[in-house]
Amino acid sequence: MSRKHRTFDTDFKLEVAKMVKDQGISVSQVCRDLKLGDAAVRRGVQQYETERLGDGKLGKPSTAEQQRIREFEQQVRDLKMARTTL
Known part of the structure; x- marks a missing residue:
């Protein structure tokens, strides 16, 4: 049985990243609560930090x-x- 690929809009990704960085919730806790993959959350947090610091060379x-x-x-x-x- 194959997994269905889920996509999330930018606002959702931003909220997830804010949960980790601004509210201090651990990545693993966010993953458990929202049933998300660890790599996707970490990537979103990294992108959020990059854009927040103004180093947006990645995107x-x-x-x-x-x-x-x-x-x-x-x-x-x-x-x-x-x-x-x-």
Whole structure:
């Protein structure tokens, strides 16, 4: 008998990650309570931390505001490079 592949929306994944990081519930407890796989929860928590710290090189920005911030940071880097060449 094969397992059915489940998919979860972004809001659900965010809530699960917040349970672990912000509420201090262990990954194993969240997995038991929600009947989720350990690897999926850990991956979601890692992505949440990456986006929260602004190191989002692994994926796309999660909000329009984060995208604008990244664009401004790139402009600052470009201007600094232009200034050093003068």
